[in-house]
Amino acid sequence: MRLLPGGTAGMLTRLEFLARAKKQGPMSGRHTSPNKGFSVVFAEHRQYMPGDDLKNLDWRVFAKADKFYIKQYIEETNLRATVVLDCSGSMKYRGELASSVEGKKISKFEYGQYLAAGLSYLMVKQQDAVGLVTFDDQIRSFIKAASRPSQVRLVLEALHQAAPGQDTRLGGVLHEVAERIPQRGLVVIISDCFDSAEEIVKAFHHFKYRNHEIVLFHLMAEEELTFPFTGSQEFKDLEGLSQRLRVDPRTVRSAYLERVKQHVAQIEAACGQLNADYVPVSTKQPYHDALADFLGRRRR
DSSP states (O other): OOSSOHHHHHHHTTOOOOOSSOOOOSSOOSEEEEEEESSSEEEEEEEOOTTSOGGGBOHHHHHHHSSOEEEEEEEEEOOEEEEEEEOSGGGGOOOTTOOEETTEEOOHHHHHHHHHHHHHHHHHHTTOEEEEEEESSSEEEEEEEEOSTHHHHHHHHHHHHOOOOSOOOHHHHHHHHHHHOOSOOEEEEEEOOOSOHHHHHHHHHHHHHTTOEEEEEEEEOHHHHHOOOOSSEEEEOSSTTOOEEEEOHHHHHHHHHHHHHHHHHHHHHHHHHTTOEEEEEETTSOHHHHHHHHHHHHHO
């Protein structure tokens, strides 16, 4: 399974990811930093102190106020991002309406792998640091963010080795991730969010408390969003005890869709309140189109 096809890599070379919040990193880059430096974007004046470089004096202010002031500028820096991929059992679902890669319909999990691979490649390409977390009911792999070229290979290998596991424990795992990321940065979560909305929202607040920026790719199969089934159907629980239940979809469609609507609305509203990016994605849409649409909206 190639997670970074040539066409996707080619598309990503023409795009870029810009952070919204101020970022800190070890090298100069394209994202705004909270630190004051001497780049090209003016920030503010401060009073001259002995030892300051005289070439940064603002002579126009001196002519008006007869006082020495230094011009401070905004320093640009690189981004530290952590991609968090849900590997729980529910991500195994592969609907008939799913998009295809190389002639094969892909599951939610495979779709998430492609998204994670594409974003990781893009960030390292623009000299940003990227790390990876995979999880189900616990963290399965944790790769610290780095910007070296070999980081892409490391992330792709971890994605390739990952596999859907057991129960979802999204809320609890995100709390652990928030504690383990050492510096503020960007957290990209790719999940179907099949967990308590209240617990997920609490974890988002934890990230914001630690000054992380959040992007949530809420990934669901088209069948999960529209419930188009007809006739008697057998549904299998992909997590826990893998129980099976035969029902007539017409008797549960209305209640099911209402529950989904409420769950999605609660998570989307929380993202709005926290100034987090909420990105709804259906596996019906090709993953490269979803990536391009998101990056285009982000840049605008």
